[in-house]
Amino acid sequence: MVRMFRFMKKNVIWILIIFGLLLGQAYCDLSLPSYTSKIVDTGLQQKGVEDAVADSFRVETMQNLLYVSTEKNQKTIEDGYTYSKKKDMYVVKDLDTESHDHLNDVLSKAEMMLYIMEKRNIPVQMIPQVQMPQVRKEINKRLKDYPDTMITQAAILFVQQEYKAQGVDLDQKQNDYLWNTGKKMILMAVVAMICSILVALIASRIAAELGKDLRNKTYETVLTYSAKEMNQFSTASLITRSTNDIQQIQLVMTMIFRVVLYAPILAIGGIIKVQQTGSYLSWILIVAVGVLSVVMVILFGVVMPKFKILQKLIDSVNLISREILTGIPVIRAFSAEKFEEKRFDKANQDLTKTNLFVNRAMSCMMPLMMLIMNGISVLIVYSGAHGIDAGKLQVGDMMAFIQYAMQIIIAFLMISTIAIFLPRANVSANRINEILDTKSSIKEPEHPQTPEKQGKLVFDHVSFSYGHAKEKVLDDINFTAHQGDTIALIGSTGSGKSTLVNLIPRFYDVTEGSILMDDVDIRNIDLKTLRDRIGFVPQKSVLFSGTIASNLRFGKKDALESELWDAIDMAQAEDFVSEKEHGMDSHIAQGGSNVSGGQKQRLAIARAIVKHPEFLVFDDSFSALDFATDARLRKALKEKASDVTTIIVAQRISTIMHADQILVLDHGKVVGQGTHEQLMKTCDVYQQIAQSQLSQEELAYE
Template sequence: MLIALLRRYLGPRWRLLVGVLVFQLAQSLAALYLPTLNADIINNGVAKGDTGYIVRIGGWMLLVTLAQVACSITAVYFGARAAMGLGRDVRLAVFTKVGEFSEREVQLFGAPSLITRSTNDVQQVQMLVLMSCTMMVSAPITAVGGVILAIQQDGRLSWIIAVAVPVLLICVSAVVSRMVPWFRKMQGRIDAVNRVLREQLTGIRVVRAFVREDIETDRFEKVNADVMEAGLNAGRWMTTMFPIVMLILNLASVAVIWFGAFRVQDGMPIGALTAFLSYLVQILMAVMMATFMAVMVPRAAVSATRISEVLDTDPSISTPRAPVEHLEESGTIELAGVGFHYPGAEQPVLTDVSFRVGRGETVAIIGSTGAGKTTLVNLLPRLFDATAGAVYVDGVDVATLDPELLWSRIGLVPQKPYLFSGTVATNLRYGKPDATEEELWRALEIAQAADFVREMDGGLDAVIAQGGTSVSGGQRQRLAIARALVKRPEIYVFDDSFSALDLATDARLRAALRREEGTASFVIVAQRVSTIVDADRIVVLEDGRVVGIGTHEELREGNATYAEIVESQLAVQEAR
């Protein structure tokens, strides 16, 4: 997964990668050249007392060092650009893919996990690319070149390298193999922290209302401690790597000096011994740099797998290959034998639902909790695909329609209205970015929201917090209705969108809707009978089935389920 992800998103940046390779190669060659120059100074300058030779070669070493620094800086610059660009593109790809998901895929992964995958997981892969460009490219060049040059200095001491490098690789591999499972657990536990934190922040009012602060604190401490446990266990193994590397490096250096002393007695130049020692240090340091990568690769591989799971998931709702891009009729909806079954559920949510909404008509849907009302309205804009039957908008099956065309025809006000951080105006223009202020105020007047918006500091420019938490529930619902009105669709779908309104405001809003939007079609899901009493037809749902269709009077007289709902609400009103 990691290699495939890198190939896909680093491929377009091959020029940067070539630049990294070229400058890292130059930097590594310069680093390998310096010990040879140092050996020449010791053998031909210091030993002979030739000051001019020392100054001349020393100046050349200074130039080589400056070139090495310049090449290293340039390589890091190219590597950073490649890594940051990859991170940007992968985050965009994940965001775009999630935007194509239906509610089913979002629920499958979970919102907290999707956030972690697009932030923390992408960061791990991005960091791997950056470290690879700055360290991993030069490490093999330095290691291979160092071995060749060290053997040239004295082949009889090369056995030390032949022993030290395999021992170091075996030790590092043993440590890394024990770190991988903990890194995998850590990413999953970060998901859990995000989930709990998101729930607590979103439901802070409920937490305080039920005095659950201590319980929620304990709950967060538990998942937080799980992350700490995974981090500590991975960290313990990680901390053993560097002492192992330094121990092997120091033992190898001592061995070179010890056995090199005997070689010097046999006529080996002092400069060759110092050069061999420098090359040994460079070789083992290159291996040590590779250990950084050995630490990062497993975690990045886990993250890449999690990212690929998102990118490789096909949305259950897909755009048809040859979508219908033009509709003749305007504002009609028809459900023909519609059924819906959630994956893994024992019973279907909807079964054989059929009714029609003509142009300019108002059709209401009512039923007990769990009857399938919200699922039904989610089928209209194709947030879900029906598992049986078909949904038609303007005479065309929604499964064959261009999604953009379908969504442009429908204005949906969900059961839980959501406002985005920004202002009142930016939220109202969400469906029509070029809407004028006159259009915004018109929508607010119809939605019975103009008065409280005028009283807000800034009016249309009043600040709205994320989720709309800076306004009340009723105000949030009215702003969501106004947002749909600004769009001026041909079909309005209200999913219990009047529940937070008092009866008087509810009545005024519905009257304004019918007066101002007379040619539009309305599908209204409601719990209150008073909200739907004037509907052209009322669809009564019970256990996912249609048990009655008719006007208020017809159903009250001839439908037991509807009559029971009416009587129960009348009893409540009389009790008040």
């Protein structure tokens, strides 16, 4: 999966922007619980009074505060306030955070002392100044046993009383505070939402682009494959890989940007925030994270191996459905519908079973996580309530703690959700990498040569075996074709005829010996040059969707219409092309399914001729032609393409009996080589084929 990031180098800036936006989103999301805490603690409980630093103190209150404070603290208080003649009060100065916090500490203690004295009806000024240090010492000693929150609360009650005495409308102050905090909360939520939307937009864009690049890259790679690699991966698997697998990677990439990057930021941020609120509850989080981890490890241990199997099963469903869909006519003809249905059903059932297992296991995850989440909430409320009772914690802080805990758990949930997809995407990424890493066994020459066109083809002791098979499919083949020659290959099925012609355009490379084109080993000729010189008509004619003209121009984009008609004429396809309503522009359906087998063969032959190649290779390309058409076609070839060296694979002797040289293949070996007349005299195999085939009727067309 990591390798997939290689394809995103060009999007580094966007990825950094995503990271920045996620930091922004996390900042906003994590600040929301502290606002909740402020609304509950300061807004509702403290009537909008934030701390001991009141906006103003009456002169008398200021005197009392100074009276109970040490000299050092008196200085701090005096530095923090300035006397306003207009109001006849001491007004707080604009302080930086540090000075404000220090002033808050100093005032908290002084206000707490005054608050206690007031409650006990002890007039402050009645205590002689000399006794003050002793009183302070006494109170400080007692305060040690009280938690900080108690001191703060007492100070806040003192400030509230002070405001009341000043005639400040506390309800209004409370409302203002609630509104202001609420507005900040809304702002944070909106910013978080905007960040999240932007991340989603950018992430989908990057992922879609990655999908596009991967599809292009796999497609490009597959196009370079030789027949060997095509055999290695089945077509169905290649299709699954370039659709379903890339889709998986794309999906997970979006999630990586939206979730995988975000979850740790949220979790770490949450942990930091938790430390700032009620760290004595942290053990609950450790328990939660531990339980979550155990649940996840067990679940993934069970499910993970199934993901690999799942992808393979998708492959096999694709394989079977492709085979069935392309073979429908044969299935019908053999009434094999029931059998094929069963075959598909089995593959489908296997896929469904594994899918169900994985999904069922995964669907347990959500309720389990919810259970853990709710259990944690209960635990926090239970322990938090004790803390509140003991004055160690405020209600708002506990609420914030619950929210932070939830955020941390949600971060885990996010990671666990992505963990469902990650292994699948990993399998998919490996399958894509497999394609990208597989290099064609047909290598371009390092120092390509471009031989002068002479129409000469030599097979020099050529042997060939497929893959790692020891058995030779072709064994020591030797022949030389000169310009304009027609070399024919005949032999029983499986004797190696198609294999032999497939070696000429280097669909496979010879295992032993060499093939020379115009006196240069074809492995030393640039592949494009080599294939440009050959007009290849495969055993199974393939046409592409488009028009007749677009198919004919496949090998020569700029072929003139007259050239196309010439080729059509030579391929004996003129009748049926001109009979069509749109002639050359008639539509050809996918795979050439709207023309007959013989018409398809003739168009495939015409396509090869349009190229004006140096060599024409017909791999059993006349099989669907009737005898008369076959004869006319060969006659036309002889007349109009007399300088083209032709290699013909055929089943019918009538097709090849006039060839300059006939090779009779049997089990990959040449068992007869010569002209028809020579072979009729010398080669048993040839004689047998000839006697079984040649009738007066066929010969009549020759």
